[in-house]
Amino acid sequence: ETGVTQTPRHLVMGMTNKKSLKCEQHLGHNAMYWYKQSAKKPLELMFVYSLEERVENNSVPSRFSPECPNSSHLFLHLHTLQPEDSALYLCASSHDLADYNEQFFGPGTRLTVL
Amino acid sequence: GNSVTQMEGPVTLSEEAFLTINCTYTATGYPSLFWYVQYPGEGLQLLLKATKADDKGSNKGFEATYRKETTSFHLEKGSVQVSDSAVYFCALRSSSGSARQLTFGSGTQLTVLP
Numbered sequence: 719e720t721g722v723t724q725t726p727r728h729l730v731m732g733m734t735n736k737k738s739l740k741c742e743q744h745l746g747h748n749a750m751y752w753y754k755q756s757a758k759k760p761l762e763l764m765f766v767y768s769l770e771e772r773v774e775n776n777s778v779p780s781r782f783s784p785e786c787p788n789s790s791h792l793f794l795h796l797h798t799l800q801p802e803d804s805a806l807y808l809c810a811s812s813h814d815l816a817d818y819n820e821q822f823f824g825p826g827t828r829l830t831v832l
Numbered sequence: 833g834n835s836v837t838q839m840e841g842p843v844t845l846s847e848e849a850f851l852t853i854n855c856t857y858t859a860t861g862y863p864s865l866f867w868y869v870q871y872p873g874e875g876l877q878l879l880l881k882a883t884k885a886d887d888k889g890s891n892k893g894f895e896a897t898y899r900k901e902t903t904s905f906h907l908e909k910g911s912v913q914v915s916d917s918a919v920y921f922c923a924l925r926s927s928s929g930s931a932r933q934l935t936f937g938s939g940t941q942l943t944v945l946p
Contacts, residue, residue, distance in 0.1 A: 720875065722875070758938070759938065760935075760938045761876075761921070761936040763934070766933070774933070776933075808875050810876075820878045821878075821934060822878070824875050825873070825874050
């Protein structure tokens with residue numbers, strides 16, 4: 719247990735569906751992240767939040783929409799996804815944005831888009 | 833930009849064998865270096881880290897030394913166990929530029945046979 723939980727663990731959705739991924743951290747951290755892990759590719763950083771403010775958006779398609787209502791919760795809203803969006807989506811948190819602080823990862827949500 | 837290159841897997845070893853997974857990096861400034869491990873069906877967990885040159889990170893019998901002259905952070909373990917079977921990721925976080933972003937290698941799958 720890393721102190722970061724994600725729900726659901728598995729999600730299957732059609733291309734026309736709308737769904738949301740949820741991440742919660744119990745570590746008192748101020749920074750939260752979404753990553754995409756595809757087979758045989760390095761982890762891709764999608765979004766970074768610090769103190770509930772988005773500080774980085776790495777050219778992610780608009781069909782992915784993040785939301786950070788407070789420092790403990792992070793959501794990723796999904797709509798009209800494509801089959802190539804199927805991947806493991808990982809949430810992480812860190813104390814702040816300092817480079818020496820490690821990130822703590824959740825177990826991920828395995829997403830399959832049909 | 834920053835980049836991490838680690839040896840391609842998969843790597844298959846017998847129990848009690850010596851393990852080395854090579855990792856080299858390119859970065860601006862003085863990055864912090866990390867090894868993460870991902871067990872089947874789980875998210876990434878920090879294994880060890882080093883924040884300055886010549887530092888040695890160690891945990892659970894694994895070690896890695898931050899070598900600035902060779903820009904390397906190779907992971908080693910003297911005697912692997914079946915329970916070490918996982919995917920290992922080398923990563924860096926730069927002290928300049930986009931300090932928020934962890935840059936990951938592509939991962940090395942390790943399988944340890946009894």
